[in-house]
Amino acid sequence: MDIKKVVTVYFSPTGTTKKAVSAFTRGMRLPVEEIDLTLPKKRKGFCRSFTQDELLIAALPVYAGRLPMYLDDFFDGLKGDSTTAVATVCYGNRDYDDAITELMMRLEKRNFIVKAAAAFIGQHNYSSKIATGRPDTGDMATIIDFGKRTIQSIASGTSGTLSFKGTYPFTAKGYDPATPGPNHPPILTGEECNGCGLCADTCPWGIIDHQDCKVIDSAKCFHCFHCVKICPVHAKKVTGEAWLDFLPAFEARLNAKRKEPELFLPG
Numbered sequence: 001m002d003i004k005k006v007v008t009v010y011f012s013p014t015g016t017t018k019k020a021v022s023a024f025t026r027g028m029r030l031p032v033e034e035i036d037l038t039l040p041k042k043r044k045g046f047c048r049s050f051t052q053d054e055l056l057i058a059a060l061p062v063y064a065g066r067l068p069m070y071l072d073d074f075f076d077g078l079k080g081d082s083t084t085a086v087a088t089v090c091y092g093n094r095d096y097d098d099a100i101t102e103l104m105m106r107l108e109k110r111n112f113i114v115k116a117a118a119a120f121i122g123q124h125n126y127s128s129k130i131a132t133g134r135p136d137t138g139d140m141a142t143i144i145d146f147g148k149r150t151i152q153s154i155a156s157g158t159s160g161t162l163s164f165k166g167t168y169p170f171t172a173k174g175y176d177p178a179t180p181g182p183n184h185p186p187i188l189t190g191e192e193c194n195g196c197g198l199c200a201d202t203c204p205w206g207i208i209d210h211q212d213c214k215v216i217d218s219a220k221c222f223h224c225f226h227c228v229k230i231c232p233v234h235a236k237k238v239t240g241e242a243w244l245d246f247l248p249a250f251e252a253r254l255n256a257k258r259k260e261p262e263l264f265l266p267g
């Protein structure tokens with residue numbers, strides 16, 4: 001298969017998925033078109049038809065072992081024509097469970113043929129102490145090399161099944177903000193807030209009020225911490241006894257063993 005162009009389509013609230021996927025394409029040495037669907041206004045009405053000489057690289061983070069929920073607008077606009085694709089996910093050093101399986105199924109439904117897959121590691125949304133700084137220099141070198149090997153595998157027409165972890169029917173439930181667990185208290189806005197509106201303008205879910213950015217629709221909040229990270233005056237925070245009790249043990253559990261990127265090619 002003669003691929004002429006690589007198109008990355010990604011959703012990345014805190015930037016680690018974006019960083020990993022950009023390293024992946026660097027190894028491919030082909031023209032790259034980048035489509036960032038992190039903002040709801042970019043997803044609204046999104047539609048991209050693909051040809052057979054393009055390669056789609058789809059990239060999303062893992063939320064509770066699955067893809068983030070309520071992203072139909074991400075997938076509905078992808079129109080393949082038996083187009084070759086790579087299914088990539090980025091996770092916070094716990095596990096990716098059924099996420100690659102789900103992504104592969106969603107891409108195949110849109111008429112893509114998945115010829116490679118990968119699970120990268122990214123710093124966890126919840127804490128800068130989990131998988132700190134990842135993907136790091138070592139990850140980036142591994143991912144660039146995998147980009148090279150992926151394009152060679154596709155060019156040489158290597159066939160065979162991809163075998164990665166994951167089951168269907170799915171066993172991982174995914175994260176639904178409508179039914180959050182006890183460890184997900186609402187994001188609060190402190191007195192420091194000066195109403196600049198940056199959080200409302202850049203919330204990946206579009207759930208912060210533009211008139212009063214202290215108002216967050218918590219039933220739709222995924223706790224991606226995008227607003228916590230970008231607030232210029234550090235007004236957005238998660239606090240409370242339950243959270244402060246939960247976090248240290250969670251950090252220790254997830255940091256117990258460094259996971260490495262898992263890369264899947266046929267054969």
Ligand SMILES: Cc1cc2nc3c(=O)[nH]c(=O)nc-3n(C[C@H](O)[C@H](O)[C@H](O)COP(=O)(O)O)c2cc1C
Nearest residue numbers: 013014015016017061064065092094095122124125
């Ligand atoms: C609601 C939620 C659930 C998550 N679930 C998992 C998980 O099941 N396994 C894991 O290893 N990381 C999990 N993470 C961490 C993210 O997958 C990880 O930090 C990812 O690199 C974030 O990507 P981004 O920087 O592109 O937003 C979760 C994060 C959030 C916000």
